[in-house]
Amino acid sequence: MKRAQLIRVAVYVASVLAALTLVAGALHTKAARPLLARLGLKCPIKGSAADVEAARLKSARAQRGTEAAASRPALGFALDTMTLADVKEWAENKRISCEEIRKNSFLRCSNVPLTALGTPGANGPAATISQLDFGFSPGNQHLVNISAWRNGMSATDAASQMNAVAASMKAELGAPSAEAGSRTAAYLAAGPMHTAVVEYRFSDYSADVSATNIPGRGLLLREHYMSARD
């Protein structure tokens, strides 16, 4: 990005952030907390499950595409159909360790082998999802959001696995809505925060796969699948 362009973006971001910071900052003062409590509001960072779902829906609406997805792949799980109970049953059957981080709305499973997801192929650390996060609508406990994280990867493994995921997405969804960075080990290893992203945006679904070089922590590969239905 050219310096002038960067400064324009920074100035725009700064003006928005300054306004938000002022409002958010004022609402976080000790003086404003009793007022928020009387209004039945909570600190946004510590919002309820309903608050989190409202924010997710707002984000989904903002990034929606125009066409409906022909299919909605999500690591073998069915968005908007499966429930928290279904996913817990899957975990129990596969002997996967999970923790209900937020009651009825957020389940996190750790060290999930790809074989438990019906995905053959990779061996070694790359064949294990470090954390698999499931988000559920708090109203009906339907599955609406999945993030699969593989951390501490080598650039070679991250590029290889990202390309495998991107190829699988392309086979099911067609050409991506957007791409950034380069899905090569050389690019990902070249510096801190070097990132490659592949995005799909539909009217009822979104999917992303990204790899980021986290300074001092290796490569972090993320697969993200989300319902965009209201």
Add this chain to the structure above:
Amino acid sequence: MLLLDNASGGPQKYLGVKVTSGFACESMAVAHADLGINSGTFDKFVSIAAGVLAAKPFSVGADDLGTIGTVLVSTKDDIVTDTTTTAEKACTAPAACAAAAGAGGAG
């Protein structure tokens, strides 16, 4: 946010406890002290931020991302407070919990 703006060359200056407009804010450590953020969550935030900034409409280049990332990561020690591993907490699959405990756990 002010920190990011500062890192990307914007007009706001993040000075830790006070910004140039005179609006007082908390230090990174104080602001995040009771949020229980662990190292993995911090890395996820950095990854998501990088993905959003790299993609359209921002299309931030690799060098600028590197600069922003270095600044973000410099705050990690102030923000991360929860060192508890997932395996140490309750889980929903008793058989898997027993297996994890037997293997010494894995965060």
